[in-house]
Amino acid sequence: MTTIPKTQKVILFEETSQDLSVLQYKDFPVPEISADEILIKNKYAGVNFIEAYFRSGLYPSKTPYVLGREASGVVVAKGDNVTKFKVGDKVAYLSPSTFAQYTKVDGTTGIRILKLKDDASEEDLKLFGSVLVQALTALTFVYEPYNVKSGDFILIHAAAGGVGQLLTQLAASKGAKVIATASTDAKLQIAKELGASFLINSSTEDIVEKVKEFTNGVGVNAVYDGIGKATFEASFESLAPKGTFVSFGNASGAVPPFSISRLAPKNIAILRPQLFGYTNTPETWEKYSKELLGLLSDGKLKFSITKVYSLKDYPKAAQELESRATTGKLTLEIPQ
Numbered sequence: 001m002t003t004i005p006k007t008q009k010v011i012l013f014e015e016t017s018q019d020l021s022v023l024q025y026k027d028f029p030v031p032e033i034s035a036d037e038i039l040i041k042n043k044y045a046g047v048n049f050i051e052a053y054f055r056s057g058l059y060p061s062k063t064p065y066v067l068g069r070e071a072s073g074v075v076v077a078k079g080d081n082v083t084k085f086k087v088g089d090k091v092a093y094l095s096p097s098t099f100a101q102y103t104k105v106d107g108t109t110g111i112r113i114l115k116l117k118d119d120a121s122e123e124d125l126k127l128f129g130s131v132l133v134q135a136l137t138a139l140t141f142v143y144e145p146y147n148v149k150s151g152d153f154i155l156i157h158a159a160a161g162g163v164g165q166l167l168t169q170l171a172a173s174k175g176a177k178v179i180a181t182a183s184t185d186a187k188l189q190i191a192k193e194l195g196a197s198f199l200i201n202s203s204t205e206d207i208v209e210k211v212k213e214f215t216n217g218v219g220v221n222a223v224y225d226g227i228g229k230a231t232f233e234a235s236f237e238s239l240a241p242k243g244t245f246v247s248f249g250n251a252s253g254a255v256p257p258f259s260i261s262r263l264a265p266k267n268i269a270i271l272r273p274q275l276f277g278y279t280n281t282p283e284t285w286e287k288y289s290k291e292l293l294g295l296l297s298d299g300k301l302k303f304s305i306t307k308v309y310s311l312k313d314y315p316k317a318a319q320e321l322e323s324r325a326t327t328g329k330l331t332l333e334i335p336q
């Protein structure tokens with residue numbers, strides 16, 4: 001029987017700022033669970049760009065705000081109404097407040113919680129505590145906001161980043177011709193190895209011109225843009241008639257308001273999807289998480305964790321991610 005302490009270490013902020021100095025590694029109460037909840041003792045928690053949006057105030061939050069969006073760990077307590085999980089189960093899951101030793105989540109529906117095998121290794125916990133946000137985003141996005149088809153030209157920005165690497169592989173595996181952008185040639189090389197057919201160095205080349213060149217002047221069938229403000233115009237201009245704009249993030253800042261009539265000349269469709277909206281029922285969670293497990297175990301989807309930081313060093317990870325110094329995934333090891 002695990003003894004559950006009253007306090008734990010977490011990463012939180014009490015005031016929003018672009019500056020990393022507002023991040024605190026602090027003692028914080030361990031959450032108490034209701035009859036519908038489970039308490040998870042975390043082992044690994046993946047780092048995602050969304051944490052920057054909460055810290056900067058771009059996304060609203062109630063402070064003190066404990067960061068984190070995904071983790072893996074072991075169930076250490078459960079409410080009376082929970083039948084799908086038992087104490088001792090190893091799990092990986094999506095939830096707020098995972099940059100913490102303990103996180104509580106609803107345990108009644110099983111949505112956004114993946115039960116791992118009893119003999120799941122340390123490496124499994126590391127992988128599944130880090131892969132869910134980015135891989136399920138990429139997986140749902142190549143079907144739902146736009147269903148990537150064989151022969152499509154697909155423009156993917158930040159293609160060597162966390163989501164970008166996965167989008168590149170999934171779009172290429174569906175037979176699309178991926179045009180990858182990244183800010184360095186080293187990053188572009190990664191995208192090429194993962195299946196990109198055409199490469200654009202966004203620091204030195206004109207995205208719209210290169211897309212025209214690669215598509216014989218027609219443009220792309222869809223663009224996946226997680227960069228936001230800095231690439232919005234280039235993404236828009238790069239679309240073919242009847243193209244689809246999937247705007248899914250703000251790494252460079254939020255997309256400014258624009259007039260809907262801009263969609264008319266080329267009959268453009270534009271979406272601003274969230275992963276959560278595609279995994280909010282037991283059926284959709286089951287479908288996509290199962291498909292992801294299959295892709296990972298068959299070696300059809302490569303996921304690269306480039307560095308593991310300890311929880312207290314999250315500010316270093318954030319600095320690296322936000323300064324465009326990373327490729328693939330950073331993850332946090334949670335002290336036990």
Ligand code: NDP
Pocket residue numbers: 047048049050133134137158159160161162163164181182183184187202226227230248249250251252253273274275276321322323324325326327328
């Ligand atoms: P990444 O690993 O992709 O890191 C962000 C990348 O964006 C950088 O490496 C950099 O690549 C590029 N970039 C361009 N301009 C800037 C800038 N000014 N500052 C920082 N980075 C910049 O991060 P993630 O994989 O975690 O996330 C990618 C995007 O996907 C984010 O916008 C994130 O919010 C979004 N996302 C959205 C989800 C949703 O449900 N809608 C779910 C998950 C992620 P380069 O140097 O090559 O340009």
